[in-house]
Amino acid sequence: MKQITVMIVACLMSLIQSAVAIAATRGEAEETARLIGMLLSAARVVIERNQPLINDPTKGEKGFTPASFERELLDEFRARTNIDLDHAETVPLPTHAAALLQELVQAGKMVVADAQPTINKRGIGYKNFIPASFGSGAASRFSKHSQVKLKQTTLHPRNPENAPDAYEEAVLRQLMTLPSQSVTIHEGGEEDHLRVLTPIYYRKDCLSCHGQPAGELDISGYMKEGADEGDLAGAISVTIPLSK
Numbered sequence: 001m002k003q004i005t006v007m008i009v010a011c012l013m014s015l016i017q018s019a020v021a022i023a024a025t026r027g028e029a030e031e032t033a034r035l036i037g038m039l040l041s042a043a044r045v046v047i048e049r050n051q052p053l054i055n056d057p058t059k060g061e062k063g064f065t066p067a068s069f070e071r072e073l074l075d076e077f078r079a080r081t082n083i084d085l086d087h088a089e090t091v092p093l094p095t096h097a098a099a100l101l102q103e104l105v106q107a108g109k110m111v112v113a114d115a116q117p118t119i120n121k122r123g124i125g126y127k128n129f130i131p132a133s134f135g136s137g138a139a140s141r142f143s144k145h146s147q148v149k150l151k152q153t154t155l156h157p158r159n160p161e162n163a164p165d166a167y168e169e170a171v172l173r174q175l176m177t178l179p180s181q182s183v184t185i186h187e188g189g190e191e192d193h194l195r196v197l198t199p200i201y202y203r204k205d206c207l208s209c210h211g212q213p214a215g216e217l218d219i220s221g222y223m224k225e226g227a228d229e230g231d232l233a234g235a236i237s238v239t240i241p242l243s244k
Contacts, residue, residue, distance in 0.1 A: 026242060028094035029194050033238035034182050035081065035093075036150060037198030039101055040236050042076040043069075043108045043138060044131035048205050054129055060122040066109035073105060100148060107141035108134070126219045130209075135236075136161065147241055152200075154234030158222050168237055171197045176232050192242045197235040202227045 047054075049072070050064050078084050083091050085105065088098035111134055112119075118127050132152065136159060139150040153164040155172050164172055171183045175197075185195045202210055207229060209218040214226025227233070 026194065028097075029240045029242055030184055030196060032094045032097040032100060033148070033184075033194060033196035033240045034198065035083070035097055035101060036104060036148065036238045036240075037182065037196060037236040038080055039073075039077055039104050040108075040135060040138065040150065040152075041198060041200060042080055043073050043104075044135050044200070045203075046072045046076055047129070047131045047134045048203065051130065051205065054119050055125050055127060057123050057125045059120075061120050064112070064119055065116070066113045069112045070105060070109055073108065100146060103145055104138065104142050104150075107145070108138045110141055111137040128220060130220075131206075132159070132162075139236075149237075149239040151237050152234060153197075153237050156225050156234075162234070164237075167195060168197065168235070172232070172235060175199050175235065179232075193239055194242060195237060195239045197237050199235045200233045202229055202231045202233045204229050206233065 046069060053059070053062050053064055056062070074085050083093070085098070085101055088101070091098075114137075115129050115134075118129055121127070135152045139152060142148070142150050152162050153168045153172070154162055155164065155169065157163045167185055171185070175183065180199065182199070183197045185197075207227065209220060209222070210225045210227045210233070212224070212226055212228070214224055216224050218224050
């Protein structure tokens with residue numbers, strides 16, 4: 001079974017590398033980046049939905065496994081996009097988009113797998129396995145296995161790695177006044193690529209750490225941002241190469 005898993009991951013990585021080498025159109029690249037952002041956003045929602053279970057100090061084995069995470073993620077992504085990744089071959093996706101999306105699913109499963117000792121530890125409530133920490137881990141793993149760069153970013157980063165660059169900061173400030181489903185930036189030069197930012201908005205469950213009153217310490221020891229439900233939390237930034 002382990003050998004089969006290694007072979008599958010190797011095949012996915014090969015396809016991903018090929019995705020950068022072939023001539024993808026700008027439209028294909030933009031749609032692929034948009035779907036990657038939506039998949040990570042859906043994964044964050046799955047973690048958020050299971051937060052009460054993850055933080056339950058009375059339970060040991062929680063049953064929130066990589067397999068259960070994957071099932072919930074595929075259901076959430078299907079509900080958002082009408083794309084069934086279990087049968088991606090039947091969906092008209094951009095070239096190699098399915099391989100990239102599957103690689104992100106695998107990256108998320110690995111993060112959940114690595115966190116099992118923490119998730120299942122009895123007697124501890126808050127475990128710092130939250131949408132933001134999950135997202136950083138999944139984005140980092142995914143980016144290492146492809147030439148597509150994936151990150152979370154916000155104007156109020158708690159993790160320095162999530163600080164926006166100049167492009168991202170400009171888009172985030174734009175999204176604060178002009179909400180959008182996504183924003184695309186075309187960056188030319190020697191390394192021609194697109195960057196697509198998918199906004200993240202605070203949900204009700206986020207406010208226990210990010211809501212009112214501003215400046216009060218939350219359960220993790222950070223100061224609350226004073227946000228309200230529906231406020232812009234940040235964005236998922238996907239940078240994808242274009243062909244020459």
